[in-house]
Amino acid sequence: MKKISVYIVDDHSLFREGLKLLLSNLDYIDQIYEAENGQQFIDNLAKNPVEIAMLDIEMPVMNGIQAARRAKEIAPDIKLIALSMYSDENYYLSMIEAGACGFLLKNSNFQEVKKAIVDVYHDKSYISIEILNNILKHPQKNNFSSFYESLTDREAEILLLICKGLTNNEIANQLVLSKRTVDKHRENLLQKTQSKNTANLVIYALKNGYLKI
Amino acid sequence: MKKISVYIVDDHSLFREGLKLLLSNLDYIDQIYEAENGQQFIDNLAKNPVEIAMLDIEMPVMNGIQAARRAKEIAPDIKLIALSMYSDENYYLSMIEAGACGFLLKNSNFQEVKKAIVDVYHDKSYISIEILNNILKHPQKNNFSSFYESLTDREAEILLLICKGLTNNEIANQLVLSKRTVDKHRENLLQKTQSKNTANLVIYALKNGYLKI
DNA sequence: CTGTTTTTAAGTATAAAGACGTAGACCGTA
DNA sequence: TACGGTCTACGTCTTTATACTTAAAAACAG
Numbered sequence: 187m188k189k190i191s192v193y194i195v196d197d198h199s200l201f202r203e204g205l206k207l208l209l210s211n212l213d214y215i216d217q218i219y220e221a222e223n224g225q226q227f228i229d230n231l232a233k234n235p236v237e238i239a240m241l242d243i244e245m246p247v248m249n250g251i252q253a254a255r256r257a258k259e260i261a262p263d264i265k266l267i268a269l270s271m272y273s274d275e276n277y278y279l280s281m282i283e284a285g286a287c288g289f290l291l292k293n294s295n296f297q298e299v300k301k302a303i304v305d306v307y308h309d310k311s312y313i314s315i316e317i318l319n320n321i322l323k324h325p326q327k328n329n330f331s332s333f334y335e336s337l338t339d340r341e342a343e344i345l346l347l348i349c350k351g352l353t354n355n356e357i358a359n360q361l362v363l364s365k366r367t368v369d370k371h372r373e374n375l376l377q378k379t380q381s382k383n384t385a386n387l388v389i390y391a392l393k394n395g396y397l398k399i
Numbered sequence: 400m401k402k403i404s405v406y407i408v409d410d411h412s413l414f415r416e417g418l419k420l421l422l423s424n425l426d427y428i429d430q431i432y433e434a435e436n437g438q439q440f441i442d443n444l445a446k447n448p449v450e451i452a453m454l455d456i457e458m459p460v461m462n463g464i465q466a467a468r469r470a471k472e473i474a475p476d477i478k479l480i481a482l483s484m485y486s487d488e489n490y491y492l493s494m495i496e497a498g499a500c501g502f503l504l505k506n507s508n509f510q511e512v513k514k515a516i517v518d519v520y521h522d523k524s525y526i527s528i529e530i531l532n533n534i535l536k537h538p539q540k541n542n543f544s545s546f547y548e549s550l551t552d553r554e555a556e557i558l559l560l561i562c563k564g565l566t567n568n569e570i571a572n573q574l575v576l577s578k579r580t581v582d583k584h585r586e587n588l589l590q591k592t593q594s595k596n597t598a599n600l601v602i603y604a605l606k607n608g609y610l611k612i
Numbered sequence: 613c614t615g616t617t618t619t620t621a622a623g624t625a626t627a628a629a630g631a632c633g634t635a636g637a638c639c640g641t642a
Numbered sequence: 643t644a645c646g647g648t649c650t651a652c653g654t655c656t657t658t659a660t661a662c663t664t665a666a667a668a669a670c671a672g
Binding site for chain 3 (some may be wrong): 643644645646647648649650652657658659660661663664665666667670671672
Binding site for chain 3 (some may be wrong): 366
C-alpha cells in the first residue's frame with residue numbers, strides 16, 4: 187500500500203503532538219504535518235500535499251468548515267476527516283457539504299482513527315458510531331432547515347454581544363445603530379434559533395459555536 | 400530520580416492516548432493511568448496511586464475542581480496539574496483552593512508539560528506563561544470575593560432553571576414558590592455572581608460548573 | 613438590470629427583569 | 643437560648659425584553 191501523508195489541523199498543540207506520535211508509529215503513514223488553525227493549513231497545503239487532512243471544527247482564525255472548502259479548491263482529491271466534539275453536532279451537515287467524508291469524535295479511541303484513515307483513503311466514508319447515534323437522537327438539530335436558516339453575519343455579531351451581557355441599547359451604541367434595529371435583530375435571533383429568551387440564546391450560541399468560553 | 404506515576408483525567412480519549420504516548424517515551428515516567436472523568440479517577444485512585452494527576456477542568460459527571468478536592472482527601476500528597484482551555488480562566492482560583500499547583504493550557508507544547516511535571520513533582524508550582532498573562536489581563540475575573548460568596552443550594556437550583564430559559568413565574572410554579580421569592584433569589588444571584596443580567600448569569604453558571612451543556 | 617436577502621428602522625403593546633427596601637419563619641450551632 | 647444564615651414573601655418603580663406589524667435602503671447574485 188502506498189504510504190499516506192496526513193495533515194493534523196487543531197488549535198491544541200498537545201492534542202496535535204499526541205496524535206502525531208500515535209500516527210507516526212503506523213507503518214503506512216508517511217509525512218505528518220501540523221497546523222494550529224485553518225489559515226495556517228491552507229497557507230501551507232500546496233507546499234505540503236497530503237492524502238488526508240484531519241480537521242478540528244472549532245478553531246480560531248479559520249474554522250474547519252471554511253478550511254475544508256478551501257482545501258477542496260486547492261487539492262480536489264484531498265480526503266477530509268472532521269474531528270469534532272459532542273458540541274459540534276450542528277456542523278456535521280456543513281462539513282459534509284464542505285467535502286468531509288470522515289467524522290471522528292475527539293473522544294473516540296485510536297482504533298477508530300486508524301479505521302477512519304484507512305476507510306477514507308480508500309474512498310469510503312467513515313463515521314464514528316457515537317456521532318451517528320447523536321444524529322439519530324437529535325434529528326431536528328441536524329436537519330437541513332436549521333442549516334439553511336443559519337445566522338447572518340450581523341446576527342452572529344449581535345448574538346455575541348447579547349451573550350456578553352449587553353442590553354439592546356448598549357449594543358446599539360456600540361455598533362452605531364438604532365435601538366429598534368437591535369430589537370429587531372434580537373427578535374429574529376429568537377425566532378431563528380427557536381429560543382424563548384436570552385438564556386436560551388446564550389445556550390444556543392454556545393452549542394453552535396458562536397460563543398467560546 | 401524515582402520514577403513518577405501519572406494519572407491523565409480527560410474526557411477526550413484521543414487526547415488521553417496522545418498524551419500517554421508522549422509521556423511513555425520519558426524514562427522518568429512510571430505508570431500512566433487514564434480516566435475519562437473525575438468520578439472514574441476518584442473511584443480508582445486508591446487502586447492506582449500516583450504522584451501526579453493531570454486534570455482537565457471541564458468534564459462530564461465530575462469536573463476537575465471537585466475531582467481535585469476529593470483526590471486531596473484520598474491522597475493528601477498527590478500533586479495536581481490542571482489542564483485548562485483558555486476559557487477556564489474563572490476556575491483558576493477554585494483549582495488553587497482545591498490543591499492544584501500546576502497550570503497548563505491544552506495548547507501548550509510538550510516541553511511545557513514535561514517542565515510542569517518535573518517542577519510539580521519537586522514541590523514547585525508551575526504555571527504556563529499564557530495563563531499568567533491571561534490572569535494579569537483579567538484581574539477582576541480572578542479575585543477572591545466572587546469565590547467566597549458561593550451559591551446556596553436553592554440559588555443553584557434556581558440558577559439552573561434560569562439557564563434552561565424559564566421565567567421567574569415558571570420557576571415559581573415549578574418549585575411551588577411565590578414569584579416574588581424567585582425574583583429575590585434571582586436578584587441575589589445577580590449580586591453574588593457580579594452579573595448584570597441573564598446572559599451573564601448563564602455564562603457564570605457554565606464557567607463555575609453549575610451548568611453542563 | 614432584477615429579484616432576493618440582509619440590514620436598517622419604527623409603531624404599539626404587553627411581559628419580564630432589575631433595583632431599591634422590609635421582614636417573618638426556619639434551622640443549625642455556639 | 644441567642645445568633646447568623648437561609649428561605650420565604652411583598653411593595654414600588656424603572657428598565658429591558660418580547661411580540662406583532664410594516665417598510666425602506668443596501669448588498670448581492672443571477
